[in-house]
Amino acid sequence: MSQFDDFPDRDDDEEYVKSKTDVKKEMAALQELGAQIVELSDKFIARIPIEGELADAIHQARGMKHREGRRRQLQFIGKLMRKAENIEDIKTAYDRVISIGQEHTKIQHQAEQWRDRLLEEGNEALQTFVDEFPGCNVQLLRQLIRNTQKEQSQQKPPTSARKLFRYIRELIEA
Template sequence: MEELDPLDGEPVSKTKRKQAMQDKQDLGRALVELPPDRLKRLLGKVELSETLSGALLEYQRLPKREAQRRQLQYIGKLMRDVDPEPIQAALDVVNGASAAENAKLHRRERLRTLLLENEAVALADIAAHWPQADLTHLRQLRRSALKEQEQNKPPKSYRAIFQVLKELEEGGAAAATGDDAGEEA
């Protein structure tokens, strides 16, 4: 039975099928070129078969180029049966290419800058969005970050502020998701 194009109901041409397979193999190549820690993080976010996950991890352990080439062909074969969209979305997030991730990053950076410039306004904004936030800890980090800037020291506290904001944002998203699930039940 011939495969039909979902848009127009016509049979899919051989060229389109080959292009789709090549695109999936290229996606597999992008996955194996990730550093091992990023690949493992991505595999935790996307549901893939154990065979495909194992093949991706095995590729990174192979020492020879010819063995890697054969493994990549095998990964391409396994990718034929997989929906590439969730994988591509997760890959974009891991690589930071997602517009949503970029927006979150910029929002955190603006909030951190506001915290350093105007503590009262920033803390009020943080308290409004995340009532569970430890404002005392943020004040301490702010003072330390300003002191580090004055003394030309490495920006340890400056980075810590960003991490705290990231944790608040991710924790708030998880809490909101949990609340929504509770309301539907």
């Protein structure tokens, strides 16, 4: 017989009472979510369904520089998050915003890799790129590559390299 036999097994019908530790973990998680939302740009915050006092608190925290004041403001945001009725919507929107950022970073990296490859490998890489992105303007692409190589050899500012990068990124996004 175990020392835990004195405690009845919990039935699925019984209402589960959260332990103090579970409540504290949830509070800390909501406060952390609030702190992460504060760190987002205005463009991304606009995509998250926060309103009223919570939205005001988040915008105030973004402007705070004083360490202790900001910490207290983040605690206040956590308290407001616990009271919010649409917390699942906020979490879902935050996850969506983060995935958008990750997708953008992935596209940036692909564009950088293609630009470097096109500049180093020449016609082989160009043919591979055209095969992968058939909607590209080959003549424009060749011109941008030539101009970028010329700029690099003359040690000029990378104007054409930026144009090449933008063009490649647009093709990848499309």
